[in-house]
Structures are given as C-alpha cells and as structure tokens.
Amino acid sequence: MKAAANRSSQRALLATLVMVAFAAPAFAQSWPGRALTLVVPFAPGGPSDVAGRILAQGLSDALAAQVVVENPSGAGGTVGSLRVAKAAPDGTQFVLGNSGTHAWSQALYKKPPYNTLADFTPLGLVVEAPRVLITPRNFPASSLPEFIAYAKANQATMRWGSAGSGSASHVSCILFNAVLGVDVTMVPYRGLGPAMQDLIAGRIDYLCDSVSTSMPQIEGKSVKAIATTGSRRSAVLPDVPTAREQGLDFDVSTWQGLFLPKGVPEPIVHRLNHALGTALDMPSVRERFEALGEEIATPERRSPEYFGQFVAKEIERWSGPIKASGASVD
Numbered sequence: 001m002k003a004a005a006n007r008s009s010q011r012a013l014l015a016t017l018v019m020v021a022f023a024a025p026a027f028a029q030s031w032p033g034r035a036l037t038l039v040v041p042f043a044p045g046g047p048s049d050v051a052g053r054i055l056a057q058g059l060s061d062a063l064a065a066q067v068v069v070e071n072p073s074g075a076g077g078t079v080g081s082l083r084v085a086k087a088a089p090d091g092t093q094f095v096l097g098n099s100g101t102h103a104w105s106q107a108l109y110k111k112p113p114y115n116t117l118a119d120f121t122p123l124g125l126v127v128e129a130p131r132v133l134i135t136p137r138n139f140p141a142s143s144l145p146e147f148i149a150y151a152k153a154n155q156a157t158m159r160w161g162s163a164g165s166g167s168a169s170h171v172s173c174i175l176f177n178a179v180l181g182v183d184v185t186m187v188p189y190r191g192l193g194p195a196m197q198d199l200i201a202g203r204i205d206y207l208c209d210s211v212s213t214s215m216p217q218i219e220g221k222s223v224k225a226i227a228t229t230g231s232r233r234s235a236v237l238p239d240v241p242t243a244r245e246q247g248l249d250f251d252v253s254t255w256q257g258l259f260l261p262k263g264v265p266e267p268i269v270h271r272l273n274h275a276l277g278t279a280l281d282m283p284s285v286r287e288r289f290e291a292l293g294e295e296i297a298t299p300e301r302r303s304p305e306y307f308g309q310f311v312a313k314e315i316e317r318w319s320g321p322i323k324a325s326g327a328s329v330d
Contacts, residue, residue: 031271032092035066039095041080043073043191046163047210047292051256052096054288055126058279063272076166076329077101078113081259085119089263091272094123099254103314104171107322108329116315121269122308123258124276125301127294130230130253131172132240134214134223136202144227144246147206148180155182161195161204164188165329168254169195171322172229173208178325179250199223210254211237211293229253236293255314257297257307269304277302 038059040052049071056067072080077100084095095101102116114120133147141147151158160177162170169192177184187204189195192213198204200222207214211234217223218237225240229252233242243250258276260269279285280296289296300306 031268032063032065034092035068036063036091037093038067038069039080039084039093040069040071041073041077041083041095041097041101042071044071046192047212048077048096048098048256050212050292051127051289051294054285055096055279058282058285059275061282062275062278075113076105076108076164076170078105078109078166081105082113084259084261085114087261089121089261089265091260091264091268094258094260094272095120096126096256097259098168098256099314099318100166100168100171102257102259102311104318104322105166106315107319108166108171108327110328117308117312119262121260121262121264122304122311123260123269124273124304125255125257125297125307125310126276126280127289127296128253128255129211129292129294130228130234130242131168131208132211132214132218132228132234132237133176133206133226133243134199134209134218135206135226136199137221137224138202139205139224141226142224144241144243144248147226148248151180151182151184155184158184158205159187159203160184160206160208161187161189161198162207163192163195164190168210169208171318171327172252172254173206174325174327175252175318175321176208176229176250178321179248196223215293234293235290235295257311273302273304 038052038056040049042048052069056069059067072083081095081097081101084093087093106112106116141150160173162173195207199207215236218225225237227243227246228234228237228240229243229250231251286296
C-alpha cells in the first residue's frame, strides 16, 4: 500500500512538473498584460533620464505593453534603486542602474542601503560611455599634460564640481584626482545643470561630465574639452583625445543596465531580456543612443548571466580605489 502511494505521489509530481514546463513559455509570452514601470533613479532631464526614455519606448514596442518612466531621485540614485530592490518580484518594476548606483555605492556608503549582488536580479547591460574632462573656455590649459601641470601647481585654490556625492561625476573625478595625486576642493550641486552653469561662468575649474550632457556646450565652445576617459575616442567627439593618448593611464567608462528585484521568475527574466535585445537592435533606439555618445552593449554582453558577472567584477574593480581615496557617503 505504501509503495503504491509513493508511486501515485511521484506520478502526480511528474504531471505537475510537465504542466509547469509547458505553461512557462505560454506564461512568458502572455506576460505582462499591464503597464510596466521603468525606474530611473535620477531627476528628469539628466543623461540617465534621457537614456531611460529612449529605452522605455523601445521596450514598449518590443513588449506591446506600455513602459512608464518614473523618477524617484535622491542620494546618488540609491533612493529609486532601493524602491525596486523592495518591490514585489513580479517583473512589473525594474530600474535603470549604473556604475554609481550598483557598483560604486557598495564601497562609497558606510552602510550601503542595499547589496547589489544579493538584492537584485541582473537583467542586461544596456550602454557604456566614457566621461569627459571639461573646463571653462578660458582655462589656462588645453591639453591633459598642461592641465596636470596646472592642477599640481594650483590645487590649493582650484575647485571642481559634481552632481552630488555618489554620482558618476563625483566618483569619476575622485578617481581622476587620485591618479593625478592632487587635492582639489569639491563643490557639490543638485544636478549637473547648475554645475555646468558655474563652470561656464568660471566659478569652478572642471567637471568630469558625461559626453551627452556636455556635448552641446563643447560644440558651442562655451566650455573646453581636455580629454575623454574611455579606451578609445568618442564617436561624437572624435577630435578630443583620450587620457591614455595623452600619457595618463586612466580609463573610466560609466555603464547603464537594467535590474529587477531578487526572485523574479526565470520566464519573466528571459522575456524581458529578449525584449531588451529587441529594443537595442531597433535602428531608432540605436541612432538615438549613438547620437548621445553612448555605446550600445553588443548582443553577447546583454544576457543576465554576463551582466551579473560584469557587475560583480565592477564592484571588485572599484572598491579598492574608492576606499583608498577616502571618499565616503553617510
């Protein structure tokens, strides 16, 4: 009797597993059936918001469902990221995180508000972009060697700007200053817009800005581009040499990628990842990103598996330099 009962139980379990196996693809195809929320954890109008809205339109088309952008900003993007970390694991909310929110934050904060590797499901890498070192147009240096010499001689009186502690503009310049071996006063702003205004007016000496944000001012010659920080020249700033071309071993490219809450069912993860790939291959999406100086992740770098490994390596890569710089956020 007991053996018969065990066989009956095993058959029931097998039948359930078969039903789940066949139901999962159908579920993934019918999901979401409602509007989704893409959290961009920065204020509207900034480079992350622009990227998020480009991506949201592509995802809406790929999923045949509306993807709405929301901007719960604050604390270097960790406020909005934490919201997604605590969201229900049903795939209806995901965050456009970046180097700052999901890699640098783990070393910058004395008590990080979340653990990137434990509290999120990586969905896929979206874009990468170098930073660009910019100064007022009348700054007394036009090349990186000239800038370094000037900064070392005048560091006590110079000032640089950032969009706030933990932001990409903050950390990339901290690392840049550490490589140069200079101690320059940082002026925090509530966003890159006010920082750019003060740079143009000559009230601060330099910014480590995104290419997309600074490109109009560079092209309009209201600021001066000294160097980009990627491994190769930016396609939209081809006349601006990299730091490495100018003799400084410094390579910092920021990235953006999508993260889900931990525990989202695998069929939903793969459905969303497929939609992400479809969106990034759309000519309209690609052209808009490239016009901003963003490099779209190649197909082999978009998978959840690759992105998870990539983020883990980024956390490890920057932990030492950030801690060595003494930078921290309470």
